Amino acid sequence: xxxxxxxxxxxxxxxxxxxxxxxxxxxxxxxxxxxxxxxxxxxxxxxxxxxxxxxxxxxxxxxxxxxxxxxxxxxxxxxxxxxxxxxxxxxxxxxxxxxxxxxxxxxxxxxxxxxxxxxxxxxxxxxxxxxxxxxxxxxxxxxxxxxxxxxxxxxxxxxxxxxxxxxxxxxxxxxxxxxxxxxxxxxxxxxxxxxxxxxxxxxxxxxxxxxxxxxxxxxxxxxxxxxxxxxxxxxxxxxxxxxxxxxxxxxxxxxxxxxxxxxxxxxxxxxxxxxxxxxxxxxxxxxxxxxxxxxxxxxxxxxxxxxxxxxxxxxxxxxxxxxxxxxxxxxxxxxxxxxxxxxxxxxxxxxxxxx
Amino acid sequence: xxxxxxxxxxxxxxxxxxxxxxxxxxxxxxxxxxxxxxxxxxxxxxxxxxxxxxxxxxxxxxxxxxxxxxxxxxxxxxxxxxxxxxxxxxxxxxxxxxxxxxxxxxxxxxxxxxxxxxxxxxxxxxxxxxxxxxxxxxxxxxxxxxxxxxxxxxxxxxxxxxxxxxxxxxxxxxxxxxxxxxxxxxxxxxxxxxxxxxxxxxxxxxxxxxxxxxxxxxxxxxxxxxxxxxxxxxxxxxxxxxxxxxxxxxxxx
Amino acid sequence: xxxxxxxxxxxxxxxxxxxxxxxxxxxxxxxxxxxxxxxxxxxxxxxxxxxxxxxxxxxxxxxxxxxxxxxxxxxxxxxxxxxxxxxxxxxxxxxxxxxxxxxxxxxxxxxxxxxxxxxxxxxxxxxxxxxxxxxxxxxxxxxxxxxxxxxxxxxxxxxxxxxxxxxxxxxxxxxxxxxxxxxxxxxxxxxxxxxxxxxxxxxxxxxxxxxxxxxxxxxxxxxxxxxxxxxxxxxxxxxxxxxxxxxxxxxxxxxxxxxxxxxxxxxxxxxxxxxxxxxxxxxxxxxxxxxxxx
Numbered sequence: 001x002x003x004x005x006x007x008x009x010x011x012x013x014x015x016x017x018x019x020x021x022x023x024x025x026x027x028x029x030x031x032x033x034x035x036x037x038x039x040x041x042x043x044x045x046x047x048x049x050x051x052x053x054x055x056x057x058x059x060x061x062x063x064x065x066x067x068x069x070x071x072x073x074x075x076x077x078x079x080x081x082x083x084x085x086x087x088x089x090x091x092x093x094x095x096x097x098x099x100x101x102x103x104x105x106x107x108x109x110x111x112x113x114x115x116x117x118x119x120x121x122x123x124x125x126x127x128x129x130x131x132x133x134x135x136x137x138x139x140x141x142x143x144x145x146x147x148x149x150x151x152x153x154x155x156x157x158x159x160x161x162x163x164x165x166x167x168x169x170x171x172x173x174x175x176x177x178x179x180x181x182x183x184x185x186x187x188x189x190x191x192x193x194x195x196x197x198x199x200x201x202x203x204x205x206x207x208x209x210x211x212x213x214x215x216x217x218x219x220x221x222x223x224x225x226x227x228x229x230x231x232x233x234x235x236x237x238x239x240x241x242x243x244x245x246x247x248x249x250x251x252x253x254x255x256x257x258x259x260x261x262x263x264x265x266x267x268x269x270x271x272x273x274x275x276x277x278x279x280x281x282x283x284x285x286x287x288x289x290x291x292x293x294x295x296x297x298x299x300x301x302x303x304x305x306x307x308x309x310x311x312x313x314x315x316x317x318x319x320x321x322x323x324x325x326x327x328x329x330x331x332x333x334x335x336x337x338x339x340x341x342x343x344x345x346x347x348x349x350x351x352x353x354x355x
Numbered sequence: 356x357x358x359x360x361x362x363x364x365x366x367x368x369x370x371x372x373x374x375x376x377x378x379x380x381x382x383x384x385x386x387x388x389x390x391x392x393x394x395x396x397x398x399x400x401x402x403x404x405x406x407x408x409x410x411x412x413x414x415x416x417x418x419x420x421x422x423x424x425x426x427x428x429x430x431x432x433x434x435x436x437x438x439x440x441x442x443x444x445x446x447x448x449x450x451x452x453x454x455x456x457x458x459x460x461x462x463x464x465x466x467x468x469x470x471x472x473x474x475x476x477x478x479x480x481x482x483x484x485x486x487x488x489x490x491x492x493x494x495x496x497x498x499x500x501x502x503x504x505x506x507x508x509x510x511x512x513x514x515x516x517x518x519x520x521x522x523x524x525x526x527x528x529x530x531x532x533x534x535x536x537x538x539x540x541x542x543x544x545x546x547x548x549x550x551x552x553x554x555x556x557x558x559x560x561x562x563x564x565x566x567x568x569x570x571x572x573x574x575x576x577x578x579x580x581x582x583x584x585x586x587x588x589x590x591x592x593x594x595x596x597x598x599x600x601x602x603x604x605x606x607x608x
Numbered sequence: 609x610x611x612x613x614x615x616x617x618x619x620x621x622x623x624x625x626x627x628x629x630x631x632x633x634x635x636x637x638x639x640x641x642x643x644x645x646x647x648x649x650x651x652x653x654x655x656x657x658x659x660x661x662x663x664x665x666x667x668x669x670x671x672x673x674x675x676x677x678x679x680x681x682x683x684x685x686x687x688x689x690x691x692x693x694x695x696x697x698x699x700x701x702x703x704x705x706x707x708x709x710x711x712x713x714x715x716x717x718x719x720x721x722x723x724x725x726x727x728x729x730x731x732x733x734x735x736x737x738x739x740x741x742x743x744x745x746x747x748x749x750x751x752x753x754x755x756x757x758x759x760x761x762x763x764x765x766x767x768x769x770x771x772x773x774x775x776x777x778x779x780x781x782x783x784x785x786x787x788x789x790x791x792x793x794x795x796x797x798x799x800x801x802x803x804x805x806x807x808x809x810x811x812x813x814x815x816x817x818x819x820x821x822x823x824x825x826x827x828x829x830x831x832x833x834x835x836x837x838x839x840x841x842x843x844x845x846x847x848x849x850x851x852x853x854x855x856x857x858x859x860x861x862x863x864x865x866x867x868x869x870x871x872x873x874x875x876x877x878x879x880x881x882x883x884x885x886x887x888x889x890x891x892x893x894x895x896x897x898x899x900x901x902x
Contacts, residue, residue, distance in 0.1 A: 132837065132838065136880075139875060143873055205471055208471045213484075216460070217457065217460055224447075227445070232433050241467070273834065320710075324713065
């Protein structure tokens with residue numbers, strides 16, 4: 001990729017939005033004409049969740065250039081705050097959509113604040129150290145939520161880190177967050193349409209941020225921290241900005257995730273470091289810094305295990321092999337040379353440019 | 356006229372090593388000043404001290420009457436010093452024009468929200484930034500390559516782009532760290548012209564580190580020669596270059 | 609009195625972490641990569657012993673030997689196939705992701721062969737427990753063997769690195785690959801050797817871990833792996849004494865938090881301590897400071 005025209009950026013963005021909208025219309029048509037299995041339908045909201053997570057993590061990894069392995073932790077914060085809000089206001093705000101929108105905003109803000117608080121001390125660490133610390137924070141968030149008990153009665157809220165009994169609730173009280181059992185009975189407000197709207201919102205925020213003055217500052221830090229400092233760019237401010245926005249968007253994905261389930265629990269599977277790594281894999285395979293690539297790889301990698309269901313026992317194995325082979329194929333200097341010889345590179349771009 | 360840059364008694368030690376000792380310099384506004392010396396004499400260390408990369412152990416740095424000793428790099432840049440690097444440090448995955456626009460960061464502003472929501476101020480400011488960046492690129496004959504990735508520029512043009520980026524921050528004093536390193540004689544001649552042009556047209560004061568004696572004697576009005584972290588000679592170019600001590604330090608016995 | 613038992617248990621668990629952490633720290637020091645799959649090599653070690661001893665009825669000693677040999681070969685193979693092609697790659701992230709892929713591969717391979725059910729691991733230690741202070745403190749045979757193994761391994765490894773040619777070569781490669789190559793050191797061979805040693809240690813750690821906590825699943829190695837990496841970072845990555853200090857401190861913190869604070873929060877506390885250490889000393893307790901040259 002030698003040349004990047006300004007028009008090309010805009011064109012690329014339009015293509016990205018277009019892909020999302022076309023995918024939405026096609027899926028809606030298929031659903032309405034009954035051409036889609038219930039299994040597939042059940043996957044639609046999770047797909048939106050993963051796409052938002054991948055795009056938002058790409059802001060940290062691809063645009064800011066810092067490796068975070070704690071993205072699921074921010075999703076977890078968003079999920080629990082959002083679900084908590086919905087449970088508490090289920091009676092107070094009868095309009096489902098309004099309540100859900102508020103839940104999304106609150107979940108995103110909560111995750112953004114947690115991102116900001118974590119980012120402040122740790123963003124001065126670099127590389128593998130930052131990775132391990134973000135991983136640690138993700139695990140801490142998950143562990144704390146697992147021992148958190150919150151109840152509500154006529155006196156207000158009660159908190160405990162021991163068990164639901166020590167909340168000392170009155171008779172009219174209700175346990176909202178029940179430790180490892182999490183939150184049950186969250187209203188099922190998430191729909192495919194809302195999911196798509198949130199994806200578009202995420203894209204607008206991320207793409208417009210990248211192609212602005214702030215985005216340039218963030219990418220200049222990624223490319224050369226010392227030079228960025230020398231031209232008067234406030235490193236801490238922009239690192240924190242990218243990290244918090246990324247966390248807030250992950251929180252939003254979390255709210256969407258929580259309102260798609262009847263019972264929300266923080267398990268190693270959904271909010272543990274395995275999930276964070278999964279999201280990172282989406283980002284890396286889609287191309288670091290390539291937003292559209294993140295969307296496509298999140299969709300393919302989520303569908304792939306389902307499509308391989310026929311090979312049920314082998315699917316995760318195959319999946320891991322694909323991962324290794326793709327990495328070797330995309331990054332090994334020897335294979336890159338080989339590929340360039342046979343001009344295969346249009347298929348597997350590994351450039352870091354932003355589309 | 357008072358000096359633009361006034362440095363007194365500047366020194367720094369790394370561990371037990373005295374890297375720079377009792378360094379003094381006084382540069383007048385509009386001057387083209389050279390800092391020379393053998394490898395390891397402490398030239399780049401002085402740049403790092405002037406730009407806040409290292410904190411001096413002692414000494415005072417005054418820029419345009421303002422004490423900037425011990426300030427952080429970004430504050431020093433805002434106060435008016437911009438630099439280039441010996442080992443080129445471009446934002447290599449950004450386009451050429453975006454490198455310059457990053458340099459304009461503190462002079463053309465709109466809020467994050469205006470940027471994300473694409474309000475009119477975004478378009479207005481971005482347009483002005485593009486215009487200004489193109490002007491700067493034209494000076495260095497880089498306007499044709501504006502949309503290239505910086506990493507794809509040839510070496511000589513990368514050096515020029517670094518100067519353009521530094522100028523974009525609207526400094527009072529420009530520090531160039533071996534601007535001609537790795538250039539052939541023709542490119543060096545061309546660079547000399549550009550440096551002069553920058554000084555005249557941007558009303559700039561320039562301090563440069565250089566090994567190329569032809570460039571130094573060709574454009575610098577005054578010189579400071581550094582050896583083992585100390586000043587060996589200081590004064591007008593012709594006089595300094597004929598100093599027997601300097602000749603010994605440079606050419607050996 | 610119970611405090612002393614907890615402390616001893618902590619040192620024992622910490623010794624396992626230290627042995628695993630050695631694998632991380634050596635590989636990181638030499639190949640400058642985070643070998644995410646290291647934890648899963650532990651699991652492979654555990655399953656090999658389980659397969660040989662519990663399923664095939666082979667003698668324990670044979671099981672142990674088999675496990676060490678297999679893990680050593682596995683380590684060398686992983687390095688050769690998955691990491692070596694990426695050594696010159698432009699992004700250090702690429703290697704990390706590949707390592708994650710290898711980790712998934714090993715877990716799912718084990719899942720396929722042995723199933724997801726938890727296996728009861730028969731301890732490889734036959735040493736009886738020791739009773740102290742009139743039976744108030746009981747130290748299990750596993751604990752004693754673990755601590756002794758850790759001491760032997762640490763001493764042996766330190767001697768190996770300081771006294772042998774191969775060990776010196778490892779030091780040289782970790783300082784500067786290019787220069788080491790120019791001095792006639794076989795860099796690829798040295799890196800293979802590092803993986804071999806690290807993986808052999810992982811096999812031993814796997815056996816010790818499974819003997820002390822006798823449940824074995826395909827995911828057994830993953831959490832101890834992460835914690836051992838934390839221990840390595842904690843002690844200062846690249847440093848062998850650092851791995852020992854980091855591992856032991858981590859083990860003690862974990863057991864004491866489980867005993868006195870909350871078993872569910874123990875992991876959170878361990879990670880919290882790591883973060884505090886890194887914020888105070890960004891390169892760990894014994895880590896070297898590296899500054900970028902401007």
